[in-house]
Amino acid sequence: MSLWVIAEQKDGKLKKVSLELLSLCKKLKEKFKEEISCVLVGYNLESFAQILGEYGADKIFLAEDEILKSYSNDAYSKAIADLVKEHNPKILLGGATAQGKDLLPLVSAKLNTGLAADCVAVDIDEGGKLICTRPMYAGKVKVTATLESFPQMASLRPNVLEVLPPDKSKKAEVIKVKPEIDQDNLRVKLIEVKKEKKGKIDLTEADVIVSGGRAMKSAENFKLLEDLAEALGEGTTVGASRAAVDAGYVPHDIQVGQTGKVVNPNLYVACGISGAIQHLAGMITSKCIVAINKDPEAPIFQKADYGIVGDLYKILPVLTGIIKKLKAQE
Amino acid sequence: MNIVVCIKQVPDTETKIQINSDGSGIVTEGIKYVVNPYDEYALEEGVRLKEKFGGEVTVISLGPERAKEAIRNCLAVGADKGIHLNDPSFEGSDSYVTAKILAKAISEIPFDIILTGKQGVDFDNSQVFAYLANFLNLPFVSVVMDLELSSDLKSVTAKREGEGGEKEMIQIPLPAIIAAQKDLNQPRYASLPGIMKAKKKEIKNLTLSDLDFSADEVGEKGSRVKVKNYSLPPERKAGQIIQGEDPTEVCEILVKLLREEAKII
Ligand SMILES: Cc1cc2nc3c(=O)[nH]c(=O)nc-3n(C[C@H](O)[C@H](O)[C@H](O)COP(=O)(O)OP(=O)(O)OC[C@H]3O[C@@H](n4cnc5c(N)ncnc54)[C@H](O)[C@@H]3O)c2cc1C
Ligand SMILES: Nc1ncnc2c1ncn2[C@@H]1O[C@H](COP(=O)(O)O)[C@@H](O)[C@H]1O
Numbered sequence: 001m002s003l004w005v006i007a008e009q010k011d012g013k014l015k016k017v018s019l020e021l022l023s024l025c026k027k028l029k030e031k032f033k034e035e036i037s038c039v040l041v042g043y044n045l046e047s048f049a050q051i052l053g054e055y056g057a058d059k060i061f062l063a064e065d066e067i068l069k070s071y072s073n074d075a076y077s078k079a080i081a082d083l084v085k086e087h088n089p090k091i092l093l094g095g096a097t098a099q100g101k102d103l104l105p106l107v108s109a110k111l112n113t114g115l116a117a118d119c120v121a122v123d124i125d126e127g128g129k130l131i132c133t134r135p136m137y138a139g140k141v142k143v144t145a146t147l148e149s150f151p152q153m154a155s156l157r158p159n160v161l162e163v164l165p166p167d168k169s170k171k172a173e174v175i176k177v178k179p180e181i182d183q184d185n186l187r188v189k190l191i192e193v194k195k196e197k198k199g200k201i202d203l204t205e206a207d208v209i210v211s212g213g214r215a216m217k218s219a220e221n222f223k224l225l226e227d228l229a230e231a232l233g234e235g236t237t238v239g240a241s242r243a244a245v246d247a248g249y250v251p252h253d254i255q256v257g258q259t260g261k262v263v264n265p266n267l268y269v270a271c272g273i274s275g276a277i278q279h280l281a282g283m284i285t286s287k288c289i290v291a292i293n294k295d296p297e298a299p300i301f302q303k304a305d306y307g308i309v310g311d312l313y314k315i316l317p318v319l320t321g322i323i324k325k326l327k328a329q330e
Numbered sequence: 331m332n333i334v335v336c337i338k339q340v341p342d343t344e345t346k347i348q349i350n351s352d353g354s355g356i357v358t359e360g361i362k363y364v365v366n367p368y369d370e371y372a373l374e375e376g377v378r379l380k381e382k383f384g385g386e387v388t389v390i391s392l393g394p395e396r397a398k399e400a401i402r403n404c405l406a407v408g409a410d411k412g413i414h415l416n417d418p419s420f421e422g423s424d425s426y427v428t429a430k431i432l433a434k435a436i437s438e439i440p441f442d443i444i445l446t447g448k449q450g451v452d453f454d455n456s457q458v459f460a461y462l463a464n465f466l467n468l469p470f471v472s473v474v475m476d477l478e479l480s481s482d483l484k485s486v487t488a489k490r491e492g493e494g495g496e497k498e499m500i501q502i503p504l505p506a507i508i509a510a511q512k513d514l515n516q517p518r519y520a521s522l523p524g525i526m527k528a529k530k531k532e533i534k535n536l537t538l539s540d541l542d543f544s545a546d547e548v549g550e551k552g553s554r555v556k557v558k559n560y561s562l563p564p565e566r567k568a569g570q571i572i573q574g575e576d577p578t579e580v581c582e583i584l585v586k587l588l589r590e591e592a593k594i595i
Contacts (some may be wrong), residue, residue: 010493060465061447072500073460074469098493105425105460114426117455136453140347141356144559164462181520188468188507193492193501202493208595232595252475252513253495258343258451259512261365266595278343284566288592290584296571305569306587308580318577322585323595 001158002087003028004151006080006094006104007040007052010071014048016205017095017158025163028124033189035059037089038172041079041179053172055163060174067181071099073106074188076258079179081286082151091130093122096155098202108153108182116154117144118262120285138258138281155209156207159264200237203254206275207235208267209283211256214243215272215294215312217228222250224316225271231323232267241273257282271312275300331385331439331483333376335409336432336462337369339393339400340452343532349560356560365400368447371510374517375477376445377408383483385442386410389436392420392428398533405528406520413439419538422550424557425453429461431548434541437466441505443486448473448509459509470507471500475514 003025007018018038025036038057040048045062052060063079084092092111093106096118106117116132119141123131130152132145136204147153177325203209210225210232222238238254245255256263258281268286273279273299275291283289284303291304294311301307308315332411341347341361348357365373376387389404391397392415401412415431423431436444444466449456456472463470475497476489483504490498518529538545546552570587574580588595 018534073472098473098491101456102460105455106458106464106470108457109426109429109461109464114424115457117457136339136557137356138343138451138452138454139563141349142561142563143557145555145557147554148556149554187502188471189501191487191501192500194497194499196495200494205493251495252511255489255512262454263384267588268590277346281343284563288403288564288588288594289569290588294534302568303566306584307569307571308584310577310580314577315581319581319584322578322581326585 002089002091003034003036004084004089004092005036005038005057006092006107007038007048008095008097008099009040009042010099011044012254015095015097015158016163017097017156019075020158020161021093021095021156023050024122024156024163025166026056030197032124032128036124037061037087039063039083041068041076049172049174051166053170054166054168059089062174062176064176065181067186068179068184070190070193072186072188072190072316073102074186075181076103077106077110078108080180082179083177084111084151090126090128092151092153094155096157097204100155100279102155104155111150111151111153113151113153116147117153117196118157119154120157120160122154122156138278139262139284141280143250147320157264159207200205201235203237203239203256203261206237206263206265208232208269209239209256209263209265209285209286210269210271211239211241211273212244212271213241213273214247216244217247219249222245224313224320226317228269228320228323231320231327233327241279270300270304271316273300274298275303331383331442333379333385333387334405334436334439334441334444334447335369335373335376335387335389336458337373337389337391337400337404337446338366338447338450338452339363339391339397340366340450343367343451349562353560354558362386363396363400365403366447366450366452368449368451368510368512370517371512371514372445372447372508373404373407373409375508375510378515379410379443383479388413388439390432391415392423392431394421401533402528403520405531405533406525407518408524411531414533414535415541416535417537419545419549420554423548424553424555425455425457425552426461426550427552429458429465430552431541431543432458433462433465434543435536442483443504444468444507446507446509455509459507463507465519468505468507469502470509471502471508473511474508476568477508477514484585
């Protein structure tokens, strides 16, 4: 049957969701004794093989070519689809990251199969059928989905599954393949990447999100949230409600909600956000929600684990100070 | 320029979704339907391209009878023609089948660019544009925030939202598929004359037999993804309000709770 994971790397770093997927496969392997294969696409990938092996891959396909140095859906999907066609795995899993959401539907199209997208849980039943749990209607509904064609494909939402500890002694078989990609046939050309001044973590992959709403009143005031984020340390990033985005305080790529990002951090701190249904849709699965709002009737308090009723301008600086002090003591 | 915009009718984002008694689907009565928000950006971009370069905008939608209203709304905003893929057997189609039907209908009309939304806010699949690209053998760019046509009208440069706020500038030859993200433009509202004119514009209705499909290739039967067992996620309960007037005091309590009870910082 064989389980395949499409791993992802970016700027020399392996995505955490790739390890989450390998961990999931390790659990499934206990049940089904299936070999775990992993495919990674890019250029100069050798250094990743060790880690992928330690986290559970038995066989690692490195699809390398200079053309694949930067991502394009055209080239990456061909490299993966060709390999999958050759080996015929029954199950093919990937991460629902920014890249995964662009790439995996095209891989599935090229394989003439289906894809259960952005799943929060995946299991295999006795008959080898993939059982996928996924949210729909922005998380207002949960469904189970199965796939009627092979390979059965699913993408997993980052940050949902746990990463099991690696086995340092484990050695995987590494197979290097050179994908057949003709530069002249590539239509999608990346001409430039504009990076943010300081690299931000994508909201969908953040451990902690500090979000601000209309009450932030200006772009400058978002500094209060950035300070808190910085105090909370690595893995923390800043988000916003649509009201704050529409007012132009912050760019749309940090909007949380039904028409923004659906996020799933360990901690979500909502500051001056009322808790409209479209906002809740984007963050309701956060493991812990903290709300800071001066209106005790704000709907966000109905969903928050911890709430502070008060003025965020008084509270945030104090909170940041306390956390800074605490982290410094450690 | 021949511009095709794919639009889907979806429940309004305010709608509270309810599950039917046997968990086989959602309760559709009482739902207010709207044009998928991301498709509004696709449509606006299509209309702007027409205004700049001339040509025609065709909106195409697969959906039940009620989807005509969504098409009509798009005609009022400036689309010229509508195509409604409307057959009871299409019901329950997954992204793969939806794209297959859309591709067949689109392949029969002239087009230079196809615009879609980056995601339907009902099933949240983000797939139809990719399947469509594959069926029509076209390149695509998703999550597009800005679009510029080359002066010879043979290619476009699309600004796409990457991760962590990165912007990727991507060049692709036309014809191509562009999936719109929110920042692409500011959609206009329908004007009164627009609404009047829309009433006279043509909406072509296409059924299973018009498109030469057999019933088991489409709908749930032809689908690769089978969706069942609808349920509501567990309700989140209101937690604890930390009382106190002094910011230092309440913040200290919060931090203690986050450390010792929630164990997250
Ligand atoms: C199609 C559609 C899609 C949408 N998609 C999204 C989406 O993806 N994401 C999203 O967020 N919204 C979305 N919305 C908008 C949503 O309906 C709300 O309008 C929006 O979330 C409100 O943002 P807010 O909570 O920041 O502002 P408000 O609702 O105005 O709330 C501001 C809050 O700040 C509090 N406050 C004010 N001053 C202070 C202070 N000094 N200290 C502490 N608290 C203070 C107030 O009590 C209030 O609760 C969408 C709407 C539509 C129609
Ligand atoms: N039934 C449909 N009819 C027309 N266009 C659709 C339909 N379903 C999806 N689309 C288009 O494909 C985009 C992505 O949808 P989805 O893959 O369902 O998230 C939407 O924003 C629409 O532009």
